[in-house]
Amino acid sequence: MDSSAASSPEGSHTGAAVLGRLTLPGRPDHVREARSLVAKVLDDLPGRRDDAVLMTSELVTNAVLHTNSRRAGGTVMITVLESAGGVRVEVADSGSELTAPVVRPEAFAADGYGLFLVQSLADQWGYLRDESGTTVWFWLAPA
Numbered sequence: 712m713d714s715s716a717a718s719s720p721e722g723s724h725t726g727a728a729v730l731g732r733l734t735l736p737g738r739p740d741h742v743r744e745a746r747s748l749v750a751k752v753l754d755d756l757p758g759r760r761d762d763a764v765l766m767t768s769e770l771v772t773n774a775v776l777h778t779n780s781r782r783a784g785g786t787v788m789i790t791v792l793e794s795a796g797g798v799r800v801e802v803a804d805s806g807s808e809l810t811a812p813v814v815r816p817e818a819f820a821a822d823g824y825g826l827f828l829v830q831s832l833a834d835q836w837g838y839l840r841d842e843s844g845t846t847v848w849f850w851l852a853p854a
Contacts, residue, residue: 727792727799735771737778737785737804745771745789749800752791756798758854762832767800769825770847773812774804777845785844797834797853803846812838812847 731752735741749767753760771787778785790801814826826847829836833849840846 727794729790730793730798731791732789734786734788737775737787739772739775741787742768742771742775745787745802748789749791753798756851756854759798759851763798763800763849763851766829766832766849767802769828770800770802770849773825773847774802774845778804794850797851799848799850801846801848804844812845 731748733745733748735744746764746768750760750764753763756763767789771789774787778787785805787805788801788803790803792799792801812826814830815824829847829849834852836847836849838845838847
């Protein structure tokens with residue numbers, strides 16, 4: 712599994728078909744809606760749908776935590792794209808911290824396993840940072 716921060720899988724995702732998009736308030740009670748979107752959109756992706764739903768849940772949870780740590784009223788946007796023959800899921804938050812996302816596989820860490828799961832399950836993953844926030848993405852090749 713490959714971690715390539717600030718890059719796109721198999722080239723740029725520009726022009727990729729949007730399969731689904733959802734913008735939610737940055738609140739924990741909306742994580743279920745993000746999982747439902749990905750499950751519905753990827754219903755025909757045998758063998759990878761459950762991984763995509765789990766990774767989306769982890770990334771949206773992280774985005775909610777970081778959005779709320781910086782300012783109230785932040786949003787989280789989930790975008791599912793058909794990209795490079797596979798599926799790319801992007802989770803963007805509107806106000807995360809200035810630090811880069813960190814994978815923490817320490818055995819006794821209280822949290823931080825979300826990106827470890829993404830790194831373990833995705834074919835590629837990475838992040839993009841700009842003045843509006845952070846977008847963390849993962850890409851799954853066809854099964």
